[in-house]
Amino acid sequence: MHEAAERMIDAAERLAAQRGLAALTVQAVQEAAGQRNKSAVQYHFGGRQGLVEALLAARMASASARRTSMLLALGSAPGTRELVEVLVVPLIESVLARRPSYWARFLIQAIGDPQTGLAALASVDNQALQAAQSRLEAHLVRLPPGVRRLRVQSIFGYACVVLAAYEVGALPPELTGEALVTEIVDACCGLVDAPATATTATATPTAQRKKVRR
Secondary structure, eight states: OOOHHHHHHHHHHHHHHOOOGGGGHHHHHHHHHHHHOOHHHHHSSSSHHHHHHHHHHHHHHHHHHHHHHHHHOOSSSOHHHHHHHHHHHHHHHHHHTTSOOOHHHHHHHTTTOOIIIIIHHSSOOOHHHHHHHHHHHHOOTTTTTHHHHHHHHHHHHHHHHHHHHHHHOOOOTTOHHHHHHHHHHHHHHHHSOOOOOOOOTTTOOHHHHHHHHH
16 A cells, blocks of 8 residues: 555544544645645545545554454354454454554544444445354354344443543553453453343333343
8 A cells, every 4th residue: 555545644644543533634634644636635535434434444444454364263163252252352462562552542542433433333334244144143052043143242342442442541451462452352252142131012111121030
């Protein structure tokens, strides 16, 4: 990738992470990247949306390669922890590898902005991530199908929140490196393995709570 394009990708990630996606304007990115050419974003990326998509593709590349190798190394009947690791460890490693890192905070902004973030995420061909999610969902056979999807999506969101706290130095000092990896994986395993409370379709929330207390 052209050096100027890399600088603009770094600037876009930093701006969104620190100030939100609303601050990620073409002009702001070019200024933050030290780019005097006012048409630089248009030239390299075709516009703001193309810049966001290029950022996602660039940051996901190493994680996708790592996730693919982990998927291929799985046995025929992997356990919950192995499947959770395939999903979240490449994300953790991608944050730990960059100093400073803005990636987790950018992802949180992207997830919360359907017009910009989710549209860009959907445009990125990431078969490894989709395969990892599908394998984990299929493993959670004791949960209702809708709950399985929610649990798998939730662990990715949880990992992003913890990693964002890491990026700004808000975690205990001992939670770094392998200790941080282990803690996030432990918590994610607990989340997906938590039992789902059985309810009836006709019961009201109040009735359900009373039934549980009895």
